[in-house]
Amino acid sequence: MVVLSKEGLLNILEGNRRLTLRVVEAFPEKELFHYTPAGKLRPFAEMVKEVMNIETGYMRGIALGIWEFPESFAVISTKEELVSA
Numbered sequence: 001m002v003v004l005s006k007e008g009l010l011n012i013l014e015g016n017r018r019l020t021l022r023v024v025e026a027f028p029e030k031e032l033f034h035y036t037p038a039g040k041l042r043p044f045a046e047m048v049k050e051v052m053n054i055e056t057g058y059m060r061g062i063a064l065g066i067w068e069f070p071e072s073f074a075v076i077s078t079k080e081e082l083v084s085a
Contacts, residue, residue, distance in 0.1 A: 020048060021083060029079045045082055049073040052085060 004012075023044070024032065033045045057069035076082050 020051075024048060024079065024082055027079070032079055032082070033077065045076070048082060049076060
């Protein structure tokens, strides 16, 4: 039983990617990396980098059977680098 086709999943993921990029581009650079709406939350850029690390780990795991989630994007510190990544 197929609940969601590969194309359907890809459409959802690409839609999420487009929305995330629009939000990143809308943030002023300083706030992107430093602003938190509440004390315990992280800046949006940190959350985006975490999602990117998870997605990279899942892709590697599905494709190669290697299930690791390294902090590959930790060094990103500018909006340009984040959008490029």
